[in-house]
Amino acid sequence: MFNTFKKALAAGLVAAIALISHVALAEDFPSKPLRIIVPFNPGGGVDTVARIIADNLRENLGAEIIVENKPGGSGMIGANAVVKAAPDGYTVLLGSAGEAAINEFVYKKIQYSPTEDLAPITLVARIPNVMVLSPKVPANTMEEFVAYAKENPGMTYGTSGIGNSQHLNGALLAGMSGLDMVQIPYKGASKQLVDVASGDVDMTFVSYTAARGFITDGKVKALAITAAERAQFDKNIPAIAEYAPLSNYQLENWFGMFAPAGTPADIVDKLNGAIVAALNNDELATKLQNMGGQPAPMTVAEFTAFLATERAQFAEIVKKAGISVE
Amino acid sequence: MDILSSFFDHLAIGASEAFTLQNLWYCFVGVFLGTLVGVIPGLGSLITISLLLPLTYHLEPTGALIMLAGVYFGADYGGGTCSILLGVPGHPAAAVDVLDGYPMAKQGRGGIALFMKCIASFWGSTVGVVLLMMFAPMLAAAALNFGPPEYFGLMFLGLVAASTVGDGSPLKGLAMMIIGLLVSFIGTDVNSGTERFTFGFPDLSEGVGLIVVAMGVFAISEVMRSAGSPNVQPVNQKFSLRDQMPTREDWKRSFAPMLRGSGIGSFFGSLPGTGGGMATFLAYAVEKRVSKQPERFGKGAIEGIASPEACNNAGVGTAFIPTLTLGIPGDAIMALLLAGLVVQGIQPGPMVMSTNPELFWGLIVSFFIGNLMLLVLNIPLIGVWVRLLSIPYQWLFPGILLFTCIGVFSTHYNVFDLYLLLGFGAMGYIAWLLKLEVVPLILGLILGQPIEENFRRTMLIFKGDLSIFISRPISAVAIGVAVFLLIWSVKSQITRKHKL
Structure with missing residues (x-):
């Protein structure tokens, strides 16, 4: 009986110490x-x-x-x-x-x-990424774009590498709309934007910060953003999802x-x-x-x-x- | 006329901003810090700026940018000092100064080399600043004409120019360049994401950095070499300022190279992604090619300092053109500066000149002020630096090794880079024993990846149509010049053999 009590006491003590030291750990953090x-x-x-x-x-x-x-x-x-x-x-x-x-x-x-x-x-x-088009692509809305891309298979889009969110943005768009598009991988956004502005590449999905200079200067067309809703930074750019057939599109x-x-x-x-x-x-x-x-x-x-x-x-x-x- | 009047307008806006007591102080702090970290081997502006960046969130944007930019070009300024005196480059772009600066120091002309470096740097940066002020919008627009085929053409020309430059056996030069190309292929293939030649080391997935190779083949191998010949007598150095002055002959030799160097630097600086080491090594290659006595290069030719230094500093100035006017950074340091601006709510882009004229022109005028400060700061210091040479080498080399290791480690916080550093050190030493030149190796490394990347990108975009390289004027000209150079050098090789 006494033994059991002693054991229980010891166990309790250990538990208490463990608890204290545990609490102490979080309280001291970060030291x-x-x-x-x-x-x-x-x-x-x-x-x-x-x-x-x-x-x-x-x-x-x-x-x-x-x-x-x-x-x-x-x-x-x-x-x-x-x-x-x-x-x-x-x-x-x-x-x-x-x-x-x-x-x-x-x-x-x-x-x-x-x-x-x-x-x-x-x-x-x-x-959210912004989908930007080359000025040479004759489309100003998602609907026009999808129609144009269907007539012109093999349109190119720049990405920052395989499996990057930009790559998935393109793959998701192609998959949902049944388009045939070619990925052009880069290392980072800068040169993608240059090549889209010059028309060598048809489009890219890049962060708004990277593209802002090019968009405000009219060097590229900001078609839509990849979030479910319009973003704080520019309410004028529609969401891809606003185009009814792509209403489920969201990938940031x-x-x-x-x-x-x-x-x-x-x-x-x-x-x-x-x-x-x-x-x-x-x-x-x-x-x-x-x-x-x-x-x-x-x-x-x-x-x-x-x-x-x-x-x-x-x-x-x-x-x-x-x-x-x- | 129009350009001139707007030039003076901008100068006035900029001067009123840059000449405030506060901004002058930031400028001084920046260039001073920059010179310090620049002198230390391996420690460059990237680590300094990334450490300083959070501090600038609390400063007003112009002052913050002036300080960070000061670190950037200050470090470039300081970078050549150890290259010249100890054969240990402060950063990869300064590695080119080792080639002729170090032999000059060994001949007791280290002070003169340093002096010419200061003058060439100042000249180069002035050219860069003036171009920036007068033609920034035009140059930015021109950069947009450079797509993948143009980059390929240019890089290909660079590679050919570099491969025909060696003074020893052309075969040896070619072999070293191919080794450089092979090293550049290590890493992740951009098109497929697959790792190549990494032998299962994840640390190699980003490839082998220029800094590791440059520090290895120059700094580490120099220590190995000196350790092999322990009884090096300190060279007879004179320390008075008069002895650091270049001779009339030196000035004459340096004048045209400075002009050419600043031209090359300005051009490559304004193209994003081609700056840094590439331009300086190309400037060196060009100098050697146009020289009537190419055999003097590598043995203390002052042109080998004047041109690359002018090139480097001109490029530093014009590198701000795509960064500020297009919002596209040319290298990691520019990306950091850009991030600093963006966080402060300033949007780089063509409108930055109209929305934030004080910032834009203030910054540019501060470049000029900063470079003037550097000149004033550095010329009296030459005598002090030269005294480094009177320290027996056995006291110096532990410090060189230590700082080189710290510098290389600080780029990725990766111990693996130190093993690579040692490996490339050994490689540099072996190359020296075999009398192989390392410049083609470095150029192969720098150019290999962009050449491949832009070639394959062109093929992807234009669906495998090779004629695009000829139908686009810029790439056609570049490739044409490259082919001409190739034929010319083969021909001169053959005729030279006939003469023998």
Whole structure:
């Protein structure tokens, strides 16, 4: 009897200590500098958003924030570095749709499972792509475009590489409207826009920031945006979905924050709180909108559900279009 | 006339903005920081600007941009210093200064090389700024005429120009270029996304960076070489300012190369994606080709400093043309500067000159001020830098190794790059033992990927029609000149053999 009591007491004590130390862990967090891994080069969209957020998180978390660029392998090198990092919340990933939800269906050699190896923290921003046409393409609405593309098979669209959100934008459009279009891969948006403006390439799907100069100058035609609804940054550009036969069309790029799987839930929550608070800051929201992004704070549960829906859609498009990299 | 009057209008707007106490201060901080990081091998403006960028979110945009741009061209300015004195390039574009600057330093003419570098840099940047002020909108429009076939034509011309430049055996030069091309093929194939020649290393999926190769074959191999000959006597150096002054002969030799270099630099700078190392190495190749005594190159020819330095700094100025007027950045640093502007709510594009004239012209006038500051800052410092040479090499090389490693590591935070650095160091050393030139290797590396990419892109867009390269005037001219060069060099090879 006494023995059992002693055992129970000991067990209780252990549990209590564990609980205290656990609570202490989250309360002390962060007690050292935190690294945000950006899996792309400095100056890109993800990098810029990371640096804006880092600036804000410094105050919200009271810790030094280091933005580290680990580019390569369509974002997978940086993502894999986070997967392998200690799950203590001090290393997080600001990832884009590619390495967090698309590449797993495209790349046979992917070295991690985004669902099992990454713990979602929150969505950060949605970045709708703008479908821009060369001035040489005689179409000014989605309807005219689809009709023209049907008569002229083999129209070309620029992308930033295989399996990129731009590539899926094209594949989804071609699939839904029954068009025959050819992808022209590039490394980044700049030269795509030059080639679309000159008419060498017929169209491209790029972020609004990249295309804004070309659109306002009339060098390219902004036909539609790839989000479900018109975007804050330019209400004059219709959504592709406004054209009735494509009313289900929605495919945006997005950036989300992830921790390595196994990071304690209370630390994930704390990070979520700090990042959501940053995203609700008006000044930061303006900066995001300046670069064509829509701030998109979510709870951990919302973000997890969002990821599941997005993955299902990406998987379907990739499968239908037969996009695959050995 | 119109251009001139608008030029002075713009100058006035810019000067009133740039000459505020605050902006002068930002400009000074920028160029000073830039010179410092530029001098340190491997540490370039990219890492400095990415670290400074968040600070600028709280500054007013013009000042912020002036400071960041100052870092950019300041680092370019400082980059040649260690190239010349120690044979260790500060950044890839400055690697070309090693070729003739380092031999000059060994001959006790290091100060003169540094002096000429300052003058050529100043000249080049002035040309760049003036072009930027007078022709920015026109140059931006011209850049739009360059599609994939034009890029292919230009790069092909560059490759041919480079391959015919070697002074030793043309076969050796060709072999080194092919090695460079092979290295450039490592990485992800843009068209299919498939990895090539990566041997299962994910770290190679982005390819081998220019910085790793340049630092390896120049800096690391130089340390290896010096370690192999430990009893190098410090060269007889004179430290007074008068001894750093180029002779009349030096000035005469440098004048035309500076003009040509700034022309080449301005042209490539205004084309997005062709800047940096490529233009400077091409400028060097051109100088060697037009020279009546090409055999002097690589042994301390002052033209080998004057032209690439003028080229580099002219390109730095004109690189802002596509960035600011089209919103398309030419390289990673321009992308960073652009991101800094966009976050501040300034939209680059053709209208930036009318919507934010103070920012645009203020920035450009600040380039001029910054370059003047650099000149004033650097010329008195030449004597100090030259004293580096009086330090025995055994005290210097640990620092060189350390800084080179830090610099290379800071580009991707990837230890794998350090192994590559060592590998290319060994390669550079072996090439030196075998008397193989490394310039063709570097050019092969720089040009290989864009040539392939633009060729295949052209084929995709124009459905495999090769005649497009001839029906487009710009690519036709470039390819025509390349073919002419090829025939000419083969012919002169044959006649030279006959003479022997």
